[in-house]
């Protein structure tokens with residue numbers, strides 16, 4: 001039976017209209033001089049130390065000191081009984097960008113469908129996600145990143161990977177090693193920091209892309225192209241830095257056995273390849289193949305742009321595949337994915353948290369606590385699950401001097417929690433507030449903005465029928 005990969009359904013550049021925004025972050029307290037008092041600090045430093053009842057002083061976007069001196073006029077945030085941890089890094093997202101027009105265009109015509117960036121980024125911030133890794137980055141994402149860098153929008157830091165595919169696939173399409181190498185050099189020249197390889201590359205081109213990426217100092221993450229069918233091992237060449245989904249391996253399973261999972265884990269281990277399993281993606285897809293009722297009932301669906309809600313609920317390609325065979329097939333994938341995570345963890349393969357947010361049913365930000373819970377379900381300790389979304393991805397992205405742990409001199413991307421996530425990973429949802437680049441945004445503010453967004457989405461939903469918008473009458 002054909003297995004359809006999540007990305008095949010994503011489509012590059014999903015669409016929406018913009019109508020005002022939830023902007024109001026600019027009224028937040030100044031980013032200067034802030035002290036969190038009496039807080040338990042989950043440092044995620046090299047020794048994983050937890051510092052009880054500490055004061056953390058933040059100024060100019062940075063952690064200036066822990067239990068050090070701070071000015072008397074610093075704004076005080078009471079951390080008594082609370083837990084401070086590093087902001088989360090989602091290693092696999094797809095943020096929609098402005099798009100359209102659909103149908104005939106004329107040369108000077110710009111996009112006709114606009115996403116409000118603050119509305120999109122609020123979902124990450126509200127869940128403590130302060131860095132995202134965009135895995136099919138386009139020119140528009142540089143613009144989005146700049147909006148956040150200049151403070152017009154509060155949102156996560158963005159790392160950008162250019163997607164390179166083959167055949168009639170997605171993104172930059174190359175089918176010869178020469179073209180593959182040139183695509184890498186072009187991507188680097190355009191400012192991309194990472195390369196994502198995709199499903200329809202032929203082996204020779206895939207090898208050339210990875211080799212050229214190494215030469216150019218770009219790390220490679222991606223899918224294992226279908227052209228490696230029957231020869232999975234050959235895809236593991238030096239420089240293939242990270243597998244982007246557990247099902248990239250599950251695709252190659254024959255009997256879904258423990259031994260098979262271990263063999264796959266050892267391929268990654270021997271090659272120094274990391275794994276971003278995106279368990280929530282397959283979990284969500286499997287659920288959608290079965291029924292759309294759970295997605296419809298998801299409270300956080302209200303925060304998704306109405307056009308995407310319409311797409312997910314009326315043109316859901318996973319649900320269209322619904323059959324007893326497919327339901328069983330996807331169930332098996334979710335189970336084997338958990339086994340793979342266990343096997344990889346046992347083999348010492350670094351595992352990082354990614355959600356594939358933007359894929360049908362996978363909601364930006366809100367899918368992150370779900371992913372962490374699934375990693376724990378797979379067998380990781382809460383500590384290891386948190387490391388998978390903080391210090392480990394920071395290391396892979398080359399940002400570990402800036403983010404990923406709470407240490408003097410690091411950027412102040414932090415989450416304040418009401419309860420200890422090391423005891424129970426479900427406590428990741430008990431957010432009292434988030435520090436985004438040193439800016440304190442408390443729970444009430446986040447909740448109010450989410451409510452406003454849900455109301456706005458609801459009020460405008462009639463304008464966003466997926467079919468009418470994406471297939472206009474000529």
Ligand SMILES: [Zn+2]
Pocket residue numbers: 007092093094135356
């Ligand atoms: Zn993806």
